[in-house]
Amino acid sequence: MKERKNHKPTRLLKKFGLATLLPTLLATAVQPALAQPTPEAARSYQSHQLLEDKLIITTSDSQVTLTPLNNAALEIHYQREGLKQLPSFARAEKLTNQLKSDALAQLSVSEEALRYSLGELTAIIHKSPFAIEYLRDGKPLLSEEHGFFANQTMRGFRFNLAEQEKLIGGGQRVLGMDRRGHRLPLYNKAHYGYTTESEQMYFGLPAVMSSNKYILLFDNSATGTMDLGASEKDVLQFEAVAGRTSYIVVAGDTYPKLIENYVDVTGRQPLPPRWAFGNFASRFGYRSEQEVRDVVKKFREEDFPLDALVLDLYWFGADIQGHMGNLAWDEKAFPNPVGMMADLREDGINTILVTEPFVLSTSERWDSAVAANALAKNLAGQPKQFDFYFGNTGLIDVFSADGRDWFWNIYKGLKDQGVAGWWGDLGEPEVHPSDTVHTVGMADEIHNAYGHRWAQMLFDNEKAANADQRPFIMMRAGFPGSQRFGMIPWTGDVSREWGGLKPQVELSLQMGLLGFGYTHSDLGGFAGGEEFDRELYIRWLQYGAFQPVYRPHAQEHIAPEPVFHDRKTRDITREYVKLRYRLLPYNYTLAFENSQTGMPLMRPLFFDNENNLALMDNKDAYLWGNDFLVAPVTAEDTDEVAVQLPGGVWFDYWNDNQYGGDSARIKVNLETIPVLVRAGAFIPTVPDMRNTREYSSRDLRLDYYAHESAAQSSGYVYEDDGVTADAFSKGQYQKLRFAGERSETSIQFKFGLEGDGYTGAPESRNVELVVHNWQQAPAGINAGSQRINLVKKENQLTENTAWYDKRAKALHVKFGWAEKNQNLTVTQ
Known part of the structure; x- marks a missing residue:
């Protein structure tokens, strides 16, 4: 929203056309805290059929279709006669990890229940009263409470919540990381000038990630609400005024694997330029x-x-x-x-x-948009016009061809x-x-x-x-x-x-x-x-x-x-x-x-210590990739920041100070914020450039953070030409791999290249390996069979030489990397 400062609420209502939404907003405001579904007779199982991999169940009031999406994800679609459905917006048309032939969905039937197993995720469908619960590795994961409900004005689902369960999700909100106990509006809405609190913002998501390692996604685009135990502490309720009556359950043994299974269903983000x-x-x-x-x-x-x-x-x-x-x-x-x-x-x-997406009636394209049938309509079938801050407008119907x-x-x-x-x-x-x-x-x-x-x-x-x-x-x-x-x-x-x-x-x-x-x-x-x-x-x-x-x-x-x-x-x-x-x-x-x-x-800190649920609440620090931990300074006149750590040993990126345990107090000035590097990490950098078009790894620096707690570590750099879509799947890439293995007397480094290369890839690279936390000048350095000599001053450092910085306790080694595989050994 491009709004000038100091607008009063009454001007906002007038200028942004919120008066047109006022009846709906007021109706929502006066609803009970949790709109209960109309009492229904208990749902019961009647029959089922297996159509390819889909399990279709007829119940006393609806048809329920369970569709496997991969080995760890199921779509459950309840359909009731007379209840309008919309197509799925969340699901990718082509799933990249379809059910493998050796792990097809398996169905077993007993007098009380149907057991539908995908391998990583199993659905137990209880016949009477009808309810579905989900297991991962044979252990309870999630279960419907009432399950599906629908009446004249509302439809949705109800699920049980475990006692200690934390819930992340709902998209953009400023509420804290654990959203359990909140009732979240599902209506994407601008919040101009927000600060430290916001229950409703630009980009809501009808989905949650649980500390129990499942994702629950409601594939419904309509105006609605997610009640995450706010009205009933052990009930998660999704409700909407209309839309598709389906949800998707995704499981995973770890949080990264859970995300991978989820984006396999909803689609992966293509690599940007x-x-x-x-x-x-x-x-x-x-x-x-x-x-x-x-x-x-x-x-x-x-x-x-x-x-x-x-x-x-x-x-x-x-x-x-x-x-x-x-x-x-x-x-x-x-x-x-x-x-x-x-x-x-x-x-x-x-x-x-x-x-x-707005076309003002005063704009140069209004007549063209009307003639092309490009605009959404009013109830009389004419282009819908309404007033908001920028003028009298219509809205392009992006749902129409x-x-x-x-x-x-x-x-x-x-x-x-x-x-x-x-x-x-x-x-x-x-x-x-x-x-x-x-x-x-x-x-x-x-x-x-x-x-x-x-x-x-x-x-x-x-x-x-x-x-x-x-x-x-x-x-x-x-x-x-x-x-x-x-x-x-x-x-x-x-x-x-x-x-x-x-x-x-x-x-x-x-x-x-x-x-x-x-x-x-x-x-x-x-x-x-x-x-x-x-x-x-x-x-x-x-x-x-x-x-x-x-x-x-x-x-x-x-x-x-x-x-x-x-x-x-x-x-x-x-x-x-x-x-x-x-x-x-x-x-x-x-x-x-x-x-x-x-x-x-x-990435959140709890990715590094999945058993520490307290880390799920941390909203002040994060992992930048696998090897950086960053804690932005968010208060004025700050000279020290208390940083929660997920465990392990970390080095200050600016001065190599070491930290460990559960927390650290890090001194900062105006030039620095807390940026830590994991022990054993390789941090690759390249020289300065005017823009990314000049990018090249021909001169590559690798900063390795040595520590006895990281006996083995590895990393890699992925490169392509930066412009070609799907370069990796086309084989137009290179991976630069590096690893370090520590013994009592030495560290052995291994360097390797993968991939067929890409347009503009360097034929060879000049590498400067910087070994941090190295306590003394090395006894010897060998690159393959070639011995690398130590020089006494930094300005004498050239290819196939090394220099030991006593003050920083860092070893700098320069060598050429042209072969597919190359080794380098540093002996203490």
Whole structure:
């Protein structure tokens, strides 16, 4: 929402058209805390049939279909005559890990129950009263309480909750990590200027992850609620006003495996283009072509790397109101957009445009949208018009072929001009009157899937236009499974204050655990702010170096770009931006892992100690990949941070101090935040660059953190050309593998290459191996059969030499890596 500061609530109601939703909101507000289903006769089993792998059960009031999705996931679909159903939005059309031939679903029948086993997940269907419970490895996992219910105004499910069970999920909320005890609205809704509390935000998810290692997903896009033991402490209830009456249960022996099984069902996030991991220039907003060119020039003058520039709504209008839907360049402000984008592209900078799904009746495209049947309808079958902040508007019906074709035709024209990526804003949709008619149903039936369908339209058409190209699609709202369309979410219009920074780790972790590993924040905060707070700004951008997308973005009265601030701010933030680029081998490998298994880039601490349930509540620190632990500084005037540790030994990334146990107190100054590295880790970095187009691992540094607790450790770097879609499956990649094995007298390092390579891959690499926590000069170093000599000074360090830094207790070894396999031994 592009709102000016200090709006009063009454102005918000008027300007944003919330009056059209007021009756619905009031009706919801006066409902009982937990709307009980109409009393029903106890459901009982009547018959069943096995159709291929689907188990279809007829009960006294419904048909129940159990569909295996993989060896650890089941869809359960209750259907009752006269109850409208919608297609599944959450499920991927093609599952990548279908049931294996040697582990087909097995059915056994007794007088009391049916036992339906997939291998990792088993459903026990009790006949009378009818109820389904789920087992993993023969142990209770989850069970229906009443199960399915439906009446004239509501439908949903009820499940039992275990006594000590914790529940993560529901998407973007600021409530703490464990959401048990909360009643969560399921209606994607903007929350402008939020800080440390929010029950309802831009991107809700009707799904939870349990501490008992299951995920429960309600595949229903309608307006609803998840009651996670708020009204009845041992009952999880999902309720919706309409929609598909199905849920999906996913099991896993570990949390990473649980996520992998889940994204196998809902779809894996494709690997973004490599430039998505670089620095973005973005604000609300650049008003002219000249301003764009001046901003890029400023980044170059101040020695800040830059990969992308984002244009907010001024690209199609001179001011905020009255232009939405034009989606064509304002020629007065941008006289030569094609030339501008070509020049940016020549400099390695990608142009991203904001687009919205609203077409104002005053816009240049209104008549075209009406003629093309592209807009959602009112109850009389005419284009639905309503007022909101930006003017009188209609809404593109992305659920209709006509709406999608009309919308994509605009995108295609812009793409042909040189646009590299898309930003979909206001896609909740921000205003969505209940009496809006879409092709597949009413607004309240499909509201939460609107952004999902919009992203799918973009992704499918991008792939059809160029199957070898990776799309960039950033959106504010979606539905479970939207990640398979390459959706990159952000956390909305956060307040530009310390209270806005505090919940950002929680928001990203919650989203990442349910498939959205690229959730990130407007670095520096977006909304409000009376004057520049240097400390807050620096802390936010420091945290940004270890989050999925590096994109400072804000209202323009305080510049969001670091290049426009004082020298001290520039110097500190420049180092973090450059550090992010140096860490590209590490970060890009995290992205590859996400594309293969769904593992988020930001990971909760409990992933490192699954038996410590207390770690599930930690919302202040996180693992960045496997080997970094990061704790952003979220309070002013901080010189020490208490960091909870998941166990093991950790090194301070800035000074090599060691920490262990359950917690650590880490000193910080304005130049540092707590960043720890796991003992035994290999951290790969490359030299500085102007943008990711210059990326190369020809000169590769590997920092190895030696410790007796890590006798064996390994790591790898994944590389491809950064642009080709599905490069890994096509064999167009390389994996650089490295491992260390410690004995009493030496460490043996092994280096190996996998894959057929890719366009631009180095033929050989110059490696600098830095062994941290090495207590004395080594007795000998051998690279294969070649002895490596020690030099006395750092400036004498060249290929096939080594230098021992006594002060830092670090050994630096330089050698060439050209062979597929290579060994290096350091003897004490």
